[in-house]
Amino acid sequence: MFDHTRYASRLIAVVLSAVLTTGIASAAESVKPVDQVAKLVPDAIRQAGVLRIAVPDIGKPLAYKDGTTLKGMDVDFAKALAEVMGLKPEISLIPFSGALTGLQADKFDISFGEFYVTDERLKVVDFVTDWQDYSSFLALKSSNAKLNQLSDICGKAVGGMAGSAELEMLKTAVPKCTAPGTTVSSFPSVSNAVLALNSGRVAGVLINRSGAQESIRMDQGLTATGEIGGGPCAVAVARNGHSDAMDAAVKAAFEQLMQSGAYAEILKTNDTEYGALKDAAVYKAGATPPKYGF
Structure with missing residues (x-):
């Protein structure tokens, strides 16, 4: 998980950080920018040209550091998502407990982390489902x-x-x-x-x-x-003045990856195929969370 109901009340210091400035992961080399997805990206983020992405340091096969290189399913997803949106991925490997507070502090635009969608979390961020665990x-x-x-x-x-x-x-x-x-x-x-x-x-x-x-x-x-x-896990989206647009962009990006086959390729590369979803769903404040088996 590993996501996944309470989070720390303050951001734990980032212990590992890396900014990726080139291409996408080998698991999704065929991914290219898609105009209809890029048009959904909020103006402020599109003009900056950078998507600030938090990736909790969960370990293999989800997110880990191999020497100076970040690897794992979440890292591949992060790079592919930014590529489809026509943005440069700026990825920070952080402690899991610092992800949501980092979004609230405007340090990141989105965060991976296999979050379960809960009422408590929906009070502070939005979610777009991307996998299940x-x-x-x-x-x-x-x-x-x-x-x-x-x-x-x-x-x-x-x-x-x-x-x-x-x-x-x-x-x-x-x-x-x-x-x-x-x-x-x-x-x-x-x-x-x-x-x-x-x-x-x-x-x-x-x-x-x-x-x-x-x-x-x-x-x-x-x-x-x-x-x-x-049940379904999700990417967390910072809640701010343009979160509705960002929710739509993230959902469209994931569905583009699913339709193109890049999504399945990323899962296969990281041995996480058992968690594949057929589509992405958005959850905002006041929404009813998915039903989980606990």
Whole structure:
């Protein structure tokens, strides 16, 4: 996820940032500017010629840094989206918990991050759906914790990513437990969570499925169990005087990528095909969020 219900009250300092000034990712080399999409871009952004994009540092396969190069599904989407709009992508790799506050502070125009669309988030930003995901428990293969659903956390120490919907899901489940000793920890990164697992501080970490898969690729002693929550994820759009136009432009750009085949190519390249959507949907203040499985 990894997106995904509360976010930090202030922007955490950007730990990694990169401005990409050339072409789009190899996963979407065929993408070109599309006039009918570019015409939807707000005048101020079109005249500046730059799309300021936040990409939370979620890790493989969604967003990560390989040497000095940003890679991952979100990075490929960000570059392709800007290209279709006829803009230069200015991409900043930031902590997940700083994404929405960054939009509110006018640091970015849009933010990726696999956000679940919630009533709370719709109070401050708009959303355009672009992918779908669900959550699983990351745990040690040698563990006998048997974490398959939220009720299985009772009596155990578990954790989630700071600012994620998974963390909120865990916190909501705790009061329903009758067994003593149920604790929930917050981790700033997946690597911190894996360290906690390997040291025995937690029995499991609830995380988006793609993040869990990448962790398992890196550590064969890990496994992922359960299919919890799930539903459409979205790009967040800054709410301001031209957000209606930006919502329309982002939606049209994604649908152009879907129709051209570039969307499917990006997912295939990043091994995220399981989360493909057929179209994009806009959610604004007062809209009814999608129904999620949690």
